[in-house]
Amino acid sequence: xxxxxxxxxxxxxxxxxxxxxxxxxxxxxxxxxxxxxxxxxxxxxxxxxxxxxxxxxxxxxxxxxxxxxxxxxxxxxxxxxxxxxxxxxxxxxxxxxxxxxxxxxxxxxxxxxxxxxxxxxxxxxxxxxxxxxxxxxxxxxxxxxxxxxxxxxxxxxxxxxxxxxxxxxxxxxxxxxxxxxxxxxxxxxxxxxxxxxxxxxxxxxxxxxxxxxxxxxxxxxxxxxxxxxxxxxxxxxxxxxxxxxxxxxxxxxxxxxxxxxxxxxxxxxxxxxxxxxxxxxxxxxxxxxxxxxxxxxxxxxxxxxxxxxxxxxxxxxxxxxxxxxxxxxxxxxxxxxxxxxxxxxxxxxxxxxxxxxxx
Numbered sequence: 001x002x003x004x005x006x007x008x009x010x011x012x013x014x015x016x017x018x019x020x021x022x023x024x025x026x027x028x029x030x031x032x033x034x035x036x037x038x039x040x041x042x043x044x045x046x047x048x049x050x051x052x053x054x055x056x057x058x059x060x061x062x063x064x065x066x067x068x069x070x071x072x073x074x075x076x077x078x079x080x081x082x083x084x085x086x087x088x089x090x091x092x093x094x095x096x097x098x099x100x101x102x103x104x105x106x107x108x109x110x111x112x113x114x115x116x117x118x119x120x121x122x123x124x125x126x127x128x129x130x131x132x133x134x135x136x137x138x139x140x141x142x143x144x145x146x147x148x149x150x151x152x153x154x155x156x157x158x159x160x161x162x163x164x165x166x167x168x169x170x171x172x173x174x175x176x177x178x179x180x181x182x183x184x185x186x187x188x189x190x191x192x193x194x195x196x197x198x199x200x201x202x203x204x205x206x207x208x209x210x211x212x213x214x215x216x217x218x219x220x221x222x223x224x225x226x227x228x229x230x231x232x233x234x235x236x237x238x239x240x241x242x243x244x245x246x247x248x249x250x251x252x253x254x255x256x257x258x259x260x261x262x263x264x265x266x267x268x269x270x271x272x273x274x275x276x277x278x279x280x281x282x283x284x285x286x287x288x289x290x291x292x293x294x295x296x297x298x299x300x301x302x303x304x305x306x307x308x309x310x311x312x313x314x315x316x317x318x319x320x321x322x323x324x325x326x327x328x329x330x331x332x333x334x335x336x337x338x339x340x341x342x343x344x345x346x347x348x349x350x351x352x353x354x355x356x357x358x359x
Contacts (some may be wrong), residue, residue, distance in 0.1 A: 001028060002024075002025070002026055002028035002031050003026060003027055003028060003063040003064050003156070004031075004061050004062050004063045004064075004313070005018075005021060005026050005027055005028075005029070005030045005031070005062065005063070005065075005066065005160070006030075006031050006032070006033070006058050006059065006061075006062035007030065007031070007032045007033070007049065007065050007066045007067070007068055008033045008034075008040075008050070008065065008066065008067050008068060008069055008077060008081075009033075009034060009039060009049075009067065009068035009069035009070075009073075009126050009300060010032050010033075010034040010043045010048065010068070010128050011034075011068060011069075011126065011130075012037070012122065012126055012127060012128070012130040012131060012135075013068050013094045013121075013122075013135075013231070013278050014032065014034075014043075014048075014068030014069075014094075014128075014131075015039075015042075015043055015046070015048045015121075015128040015130075015131030016048075016130075016131045016132050016133065016135035016136065017048075017066060017068065017094070017120075017136075017164065018030050018032060018043060018047075018048030018049050018131075019047065019048045019131055019132070019133040019166035020133050020134070020135070020136055020163070020165065021045070021160070021163055021164060021177040022047055022048070022133075024163040025163075026159060026160060026163060027160070028063075029050050029161070030048070030049045030050050030055060031049055031050060031051050031052060031061070031062070032044075032049035032051075032052050033046065033052060033055060033058055033252075034052075039128045039236075042128045042129070043128055043131075043288070044120075044154055046128075046131065047191035048128070048131055055080065055081065055084070056071045057154070058086045058113040058224065059081045059084035059085055059123055060084045060085075060086060061088075062085075062089060063088075063089060063090070064089070064090045064092070064156070064157065064160060065081070065085070065089060065091045065092070065097075066092055066093070066094065066117075066319055067091065067092070067094070068093070068094050070224075070228045071093070071095040071096075071097070071100070071101065071224065071228055071229075071232050072228050072232075074093065074095075074101065074104055075104065076188070077090075078108075080250070082112075083107070084107075085112055087112065088109035088111065088112075088113075089112055089113075090113050090114075090115060090153050090156060090157050091105070091108065091112060091113070091114045091115075092114070092115045092116065092117045092143075092157055092310070093116060093117055094117055094118065094119055095116070095117075095118060095229075095232070096118060096180060096184070096185075096232070097118075097176075097177050097180065097229060097232040097233040097234070098116040098142070098144040098174075098176045098177055099117060099173045099174055099176075099177050099233075100118045100156045100232055101144075101173070101233070102116055102144060102146060102173040105146065106146060107214070113149055113150050114146075115144070115145045115146075115148075115149060115153065115154060115157055116142075116143065116144035116173055116176075117141065117142065117143050117144070117157075117161070118141070118142040118144075118176065118180075119135075119136055119140075119141045119142075120139050120142065121135050121136050121139035121140060121166075122135075122139065122221075126221075126222050126225070127148075127271065134165065136161075136164040136165050136166040136319070137164075137165035137166070138165060138166075138167065139165075139166050139167070140166070140167055140169055141161050141164075141166035141168050141169070141284060142169055142171060142176055143157065143158065143161075143168055143169070143170045144162045144170070144171060144172065144173040144176055145169075145170065149246065152157060154170070162222075168194065170257065177233050177235075177236050178236050178240075180236075181233055181236035181237045181239070181240045182221075182240050185229060185230065185233055185236075185237050185239060185240075186240045186241055186244055187218065188218050188219070188221065188226060189214045189230070189237070189241065189243065191215065191217070191219040192216075192219045193320075194212075194219075195216050195219045218306045223265040223316075226309040231242045232339040244298060250262075250266070251263065251266060253349055254266070265345050271293050283352065287316045288318070288336060288337055288338070288340045289335070289336050289337070289338055289341065289342035289358060289359075290333055290334070290335050290336075290342070290358070290359035291333070291334045291335075291336060291342055291345055291346060291349075291356055291357070291358055291359065292322075292331060292332070292333055292334075292357055292358075292359050293305070293334065293349055293354055293355060293356035293357075294329060294330075294354070294355045294356075295329055295330060295331075295354060296328075296329045297324060297325065297326060297327055297328055297329050297330060302319070302332075304318075304333070304352075305334065305349075305354075306341040308345075308348050308349055308352055309336070309345050309348065309349075310332065311348065312344045312347075312348040313332060313344075314336050314337075314341045314344055314345045314348070315336065315341070316334055316335070316336065317336060318333075318334075318335035319332065319335070320332065320333045321335070333359070339358070342358045343358070346354075346358060
């Protein structure tokens with residue numbers, strides 16, 4: 001059955017969700033609500049939602065409700081909408097932590113199913129202006145239903161989310177929060193700390209090369225949003241921060257003692273673990289195969305690569321310009337679905353005199 005979808009909060013995630021679901025066979029219509037009239041206007045203009053009716057009308061007509069606002073607003077939103085929610089409606093969210101959301105959803109009336117959700121996708125461009133129809137493509141989308149949650153409701157929501165191109169993975173809320181503390185929340189704090197160590201000193205900024213930019217990229221995220229995330233997962237973040245501090249303290253002592261062997265072993269261990277991460281991956285989704293190619297710096301070269309790979313039926317999953325020397329050339333990374341496709345791509349590029357290899 002086609003679902004009437006309501007999105008509450010028309011920012012980056014809410015807007016992208018609306019764009020991704022528009023026109024899908026299981027979606028009857030999409031309405032949206034936001035406290036910002038400008039966000040609502042932009043969402044309608046770009047086609048992320050069909051309309052933005054009064055709250056009681058939007059809620060009463062919805063089969064699935066996505067909470068895409070800051071998590072701190074959830075309690076008040078639920079108080080506002082519950083009088084109008086129909087029995088059988090699924091309420092879900094897109095917050096980065098799930099334990100507190102699970103507790104909140106436990107208080108919903110029995111005929112309403114609350115299922116925690118977390119799309120492992122984002123962008124440095126916040127707000128509706130950053131919305132992208134393909135934001136969730138191949139991304140991991142976590143669902144954390146309670147033990148007593150309706151299996152039918154979980155399947156309904158999973159089918160809907162899969163229409164965005166995301167890969168649904170169901171896990172326990174507490175396990176989700178522990179893992180995200182390790183691989184997302186603490187790294188964000190570490191990146192912020194690295195930036196703050198420089199104090200923004202002009203010479204440091206001038207000398208900050210690609211490695212520093214890559215390592216600290218996530219520190220560009222919205223401070224208000226991240227404040228909300230941090231305090232919603234304070235227990236696990238505090239525990240994992242302690243582990244990070246211990247690791248750094250261990251290194252400080254080894255460096256002070258000129259213990260080169262311990263430093264080398266520590267770095268080698270990190271390198272070994274890091275190598276286990278697939279070269280191209282979003283969340284826990286299976287990796288792709290990477291091709292590196294050298295191209296001249298000339299107009300239309302990206303289009304030429306696309307045409308060559310298209311001619312041998314190879315789909316480009318991702319593309320990144322690694323380095324470039326203006327007027328000369330550069331190196332480009334192209335991700336393709338698998339090793340077999342990578343082999344065909346390298347052969348086709350070689351036939352066009354473009355040096356390429358599988359990474």
